[in-house]
Amino acid sequence: MDILVVLDVEVSSxxxxxxxxxxxxxxxxxxxxxxxxxxxxxxxSVPTGLELAGGVNAALPHAGVEHVNKPALAVARLKRPVTFRRMDDPDSEVPVRMVFMPAIKDPSSYIQTLMKLVDVFKDPQVMESLVKARTEQEVEQILREGLSTREGQGESQEGY
Amino acid sequence: MSAKPRDIKILVACGTAIATATVVAGKIKQAFDRLKIPVTIVQCKASEVQGKIEVFDPDVIVANTPVSEKAARGKPVINGVPFLTGIGEKEALKKIFEAVGITPPADL
Incomplete structure (x- = not known):
């Protein structure tokens, strides 16, 4: 799957x-x-900010399949964190440094990618390595490793 | 050992039911599969919870976004976000097992 990475994006919201x-x-x-x-x-209406264990927080903004032509994952590392509202508590906010925007065309074929992306979220060391990476290629490589080899691979996922 | 399980039904709700609910449903399925406990998981949008409860009659609702008590119709609602962040994931899983009447395994 195509992964688009942009580093040190300067945005204010x-x-x-x-x-x-x-x-x-x-x-x-x-x-x-x-x-x-x-x-x-x-x-x-349904925010996607996630507070993660290592302090490098993430957000997962996305839209319905009807707005997508072909699958991809766009990733932005922000120069300074911006505020997202929390998925589990939309009334509170979380400063987000890493934004992952999945373009999902077929949820059933994308699910493995999303489940492994979540395993990346859960690993503070990997999140830290994304923050420290010096090039877009480095970030893409870390993500590709995370999305291909992490826990969860090989387990039964029928129906999802 | 856990008691012999009955037909366990879990409703997973999120904003669009295409991304985060799918991930949470997958993670819960993995946990039940690991223990060889059969489970039926249905996903829906948060706005569909009330209607889904009528047809699916779940034991428990796992929601990534808040679901009102009224919409949940007395069913227990458990926060699904720990399955996305890892923070409190074991506790959330434990709550799910307890809500469906299964003794949570020690090595969760």
């Missing part, structure tokens, strides 16, 4: 980084021109 990554996906035809607005709207 969650909406701004959603637009940034969404436009990146749209320019490359991964998503339709409705994707950005749909993602912003979804984030308002």
């Amino acid at each position: 969650a909406e701004e980084v959603i637009r940034y990554l969404g436009n990146l996906l749209q320019e490359r035809s991964y998503v339709k021109d409705t994707f950005v607005e749909a993602t912003i709207e979804r984030e308002k």
Whole structure:
């Protein structure tokens, strides 16, 4: 799957980084021109900020399959964290440094990727290595390793 | 040892039911599979919970986004976000096992 990485993006809000990554996906035809607005709207009603164990927090803004042409994962590392509302408590906020925007076309084939992405979230050392990586290629490589070899591989996933 | 399980049903709810609910459902399924306990997991949008309860009648609702007590209709609601962050994941799993009437295994 295609992974698009941008490092040290300077934005001042969650909406701004959603637009940034969404436009990146749209320019490359991964998503339709409705994707950005749909993602912003979804984030308002059901936010995706996640507070993680190591203190490098993540957000997972996304939109429905109808706004997607082909699967991809767009990743932004922010120069300074921006505030996302928390998924489990939309009334509170969390400063987010790593933003992962999945373009999901077929949830059943994307699920392995998402489950392994979550394993990346759960590993403070991997999150730290994403923050310390010096190039886009390095980030992509860390993610590709995480998405291919981490726990969960080989276990039965029928029905998901 | 746990008692012989009956038909366990879990409803997993999130915003769009395409991404995070799928991940949480997968993680719960893994945990039950590991213990060889059969489980039926259905996903839905948070806004569909009330309707899904009527047709699916789950033992427990695992929700990544808050679900009101009214929508849950007296069913226990457990926060699913620990399955995405790892923070409190074992505790969440333990709560799910308890909610479906299974003694949580010691080596969870």
